[in-house]
Amino acid sequence: MDAGERDIVRALEKMGIEREMAELVAEDFNVSELKAGRDELLALGIEEHYADDILKILGIEESEVKFSDIELRVNMSSLPDKIKEELKSKLRVVRRKLSREKLDSIVDRAEREYEKARVEPREAVGIVAAQSIGEPGTQMTLRTFHYAGVGAIYITLGLPRIIEIVDARKKPSTPAMKVRLTGEYASNRHKAEMLAMGIEETHIRDVAKVESSTEDMCIRVYLNERELSRRGIEEGEVIDKIKSLDMPIQEEDGKLKIYTRNNSYHELLRLEERVANMLVHGIEGIRRAIVxxxxxxxxxxxxxxxxxxxxxxxxxxxxxxxxxxxxxxxxDVLGIEAARNAIIDEMLNTLEEQGLDVDARHVTLIADAMTVDGEVKQIGRHGLAGEKASVLSRAAFEVTVDNLLEAAIHGETDELKGVTENVIVGQPIRLGTGAVELVAKNYSELR
Amino acid sequence: MKKGKVRGKVSILEHELVPLHEVMTEREVEELLNKYKIKKEQLPKIKSSDPVIREIKAREGDVVRITRKSRTAGKTLFYRLVTK
Structure with a gap:
């Protein structure tokens, strides 16, 4: 192997081609007069993508732009994934008309346009988001309930729902789940119905009549056979449940008597309620389930x-x-990132259901702001607005006197960095062009 | 009818709402902080009691890299510091 060949081997190795392959190529072709094309390299048993790389290193370019070229060139760019995919699919269509130079300049141009479209530093994105959701919000129905399109389940929609999300309520006014099923359950209606019935909560009061009797100080439970069979619950299940109370029990045909321990009237009433509300079947909190x-x-x-x-x-x-x-x-169950996704999905779905088209970026910003600290915070006095660093800004929002008093007691200072506080004192806000005081051209050269 | 059969715990990491969370190495964290010229404390937070953090066994002071699915960009990276 002469020096030239060794150079090639080294160059190829640097490009991540295995030594064996590199030697094979260097031996078989005299590089200075290499006319070998892709097919010859492939015939040597070199894999396709290696062959392309080798040709490129050797400075032999196939004139035609290949799918792999588009793939490589676009992936090298700084564009986000979604735009890359779009660009690739559009380039593939016009592939035959492309040259390498054209490909390069198209991708460069796309990169430049993308940079131009990005939000400028110091742009007040929060205010833009607030306006973009606020204005369509005025067109939303104030009617709270809505047919959710599924049987008779009602779900809060419209403006009340948006407020609920932004307020980060612990529990929505109409909690609801969409439960997806696996395998056979998803394809067989009967199996799905069975599952739905199995998760619907059933209390003793739903399948029996519960009465308290002051006469002999006991609770009488009359099981309702029809309800039981309709819901597919065995009598034994109910009786076992009542037995788990660990109270003196007497069984008579179709009737159960539960006696109190210390014969107090108060205890009797409490017990009656407890028995009536015992869960025999299903999941607590699931009032209805519909397939x-x-x-x-x-x-x-x-x-x-x-x-x-x-x-x-x-x-x-x-x-x-x-x-x-x-x-x-x-x-609680899936973590803060899942909550962020849920806020975005819920808000966009609510807006879309009302026929309003709000850009996902505005909603995303709100969800991000609500979840930056690792817990879901409301946008309001008890959350984001209440935790702002500026005293004046907090005082301007809600409960002015309390905020000022509290700040005075602690001797807080206001840095006047935000928008509200600068408007209050009558200074230009530090946003957009107001963010910059003086800029010297070519400052680093002057120094 | 029998009550729905109970099965073992299902991993929350597979849920479609949960993006990929990975604990970053010290070097990666340093590169990240240098890139944005910030201190660790300036990163968004995630609680050590967060179900995902417990599942991937990250500890307080770790930085997790979150690979989010984005409607506008396809995929975006986000970082959170694990706090108490």
Whole structure:
């Protein structure tokens, strides 16, 4: 092997080509007069993408732009993934008309345009987001309830729902889940119905009449056979449940008597309520469950009431695609990032349902602001606005006197960095062009 | 009918709402802080009691890299500092 060949081997190795391959290429071709094309290299048993790389290193360019060229060139750019994909698909269509130079300049241009479209530093994105959601908000229905399109389950929509999300309520006014199912449960209506019935909460009061009797100081439970069979619950289940109370019990045909321990009237009433509210079946909090076919043709269960953690343990439930409209619950069970996604999804869906088109970026910003500190914070006095660093800004928002008094007691200073406080004192705000005081051209050269 | 059969715990990491969380190495953290010229404390936070943090066993003071799905960009990276 002469010096020239060794150079080639080294150069090829640097490009990540295995030594063996590199030697093979260097031996078989005299580089200075190499006319070998792709086909010859392929014939040597070199893999396709290696062959392309080798040709490139050797300075032999195939004139035609290949799919792999588009792929490589676009991936090298600084564009976000989604735009890369779009650009690639458009370039593939016009591939035959492309030359390498054209490809380069198209991608460069795309990069430049993308940079231009980005938000400028110091742009007041928060205010833009507030306006962009506020204005369409004036067109939203104030009517709280809505047919959610699924059976008779009602879900709060419209403006009240948006307020609920932004206020980060611990529990929405109408909690609901969309439960996705796996395998057979998703394709067989009967199985899905069975699952739905199995998770609907059933209390003793739903399947029996519970009465207290002061005469002999006991609770009488009359089981309702029809209700029991309709819900597919065995009598034994109910009796076992009552027995778990660990109270003196007497069984008579179809009737149960539960005696109190210390014969007090007060205890009797408490016991009556406790027995009536005992859960015999299903998941606590799921008041109704309805089976519907989803758009993709799978059966799924819509529930009134929400219990994400418990539903995850039910056989046949595809937990990974099951969601709830209770954002606090999502934060507890799935973490802060999932809560952020849920806020975005819920808000966009609510807006879209009302026929309003708000850019996802505004909603995303709100969700980000609500979740930066690792917990879901409301946008208001008890959350974001209440935690602002500036005294004046807080005082301008709500409860002015309290804020000023509190700040005076602690001797707080206001740095006058935000918008509100500068408007209050009558200074230009430090945003946009106001963010810059003096700029010397070519400052670094002057120094 | 029998009550819905109970099965073992399902991993929350597979849920479609949960993006990928990874603990970053010291070097990666340093590069990140240098890139944005910030201190660790200036990063967004995530609680050590967060279910995902417990699942991936990250500890207080770690920085996690979160690979989010983005409607506008396809994929974006986000970083959070694990706090108490």
């Amino acid at each position: 519907r076919k989803s758009q993709d043709g799978e059966y799924m269960v819509y529930t009134e009431g929400s219990a994400l953690k418990k539903i995850s343990r039910i056989e046949g439930v595809d937990f990974s695609r099951t969601t709830t409209n209770n954002i606090a619950e999502i934060a």
